[in-house]
Amino acid sequence: MQRLVDIVIERIGGLGGFGLPGSHLESKGEVASTSLSPAVRARVDLLFATYGKGKAAPAKGADGFSYKISRTTVNGVEVITVPEAEVPAELRDSVTDRLK
Known part of the structure; x- marks a missing residue:
C-alpha cells in the first residue's frame, strides 16, 4: 500500500544555508495530513489562511x-513560508537533513 503524502515541509536558511540556492544541504520531510491530530490540522489550516496570500514571513535573526x-488540496498545490516558531512540532519533527 502506498503512503499518502500531501504535506511537504522544507527547512530553509540558518547558518548552514539549508535549501538556499547553491546549498549542498537539504532539510525536507513529508507527512500525510490524515496522520495529524485534528488540532494540528487546524493549526496548519490557520497557517495557510494567514500566510497563503503570498505573504512570506522572514526567519527571525x-x-x-x-x-x-x-x-x-482539491484545488491544487498551495505553498507558504513561515518562521520556525509557527510550525507545529509534528511537522518540524518530520524533517531530516541530507547532502544533495
Whole structure:
C-alpha cells in the first residue's frame, strides 16, 4: 500500500544555508495530513489562511530558520513560508537533513 503524502515541509536558511540556492544541504520531510491530530490540522489550516496570500514571513535573526510548507488540496498545490516558531512540532519533527 502506498503512503499518502500531501504535506511537504522544507527547512530553509540558518547558518548552514539549508535549501538556499547553491546549498549542498537539504532539510525536507513529508507527512500525510490524515496522520495529524485534528488540532494540528487546524493549526496548519490557520497557517495557510494567514500566510497563503503570498505573504512570506522572514526567519527571525540572521541564522534563523524558515519553513516552506506545501500541501496538495482539491484545488491544487498551495505553498507558504513561515518562521520556525509557527510550525507545529509534528511537522518540524518530520524533517531530516541530507547532502544533495
